[in-house]
Amino acid sequence: MPESGESARLTAWVRGRVQGVGFRWWTRARALELGLAGWARNTEDGRVEVVAEGPREACVKLLDLLRGCDTPGRVDGVVERWSEPRGSLTGFAER
Template sequence: MNRLHAVVYGRVQGVGYRAVVQKRAATLGVCGYVRNMPDGTVEIVAEGTEQVLIDLIDIANEGSGWCSVEKIDVAYSAAEGNLEDFSIAY
């Protein structure tokens, strides 16, 4: 298992982005969260297999119909095992 930390840049707040990512990520069986950051980016933290995390990045790139993803910074590390389901964090 791996841990993903991603920061999504672009028009990703106030456009339903987190809800779309949360709904689609939950179908992957990944654990983690998605949340808005004060600087206008969105943070995604998740744990799962390498393939599931790759699929999650694909979902993050697609986003919602109203968003515009400019780039995603991605970092991987060893899973910590302290995440449950996939939720929207506030």
């Protein structure tokens, strides 16, 4: 995981009952509140993939929210991957 104060790229795969329940919209709203850029999309296997770039602290907060109990639907688990930001993202989209 990147050090504090750095920009980071978070990729998270969220499994559970997360499709068709407003999860991507909710994720977009939280990411925009945190000042993150990226996107959320449904995958064919029923998960939601979330990619977010911005300050590491904001990415960590988003990850905590994804794992929290206030999400739409039901989250059974979240797998995360941290990497260097690419800097090509603007806004936050539902794909």
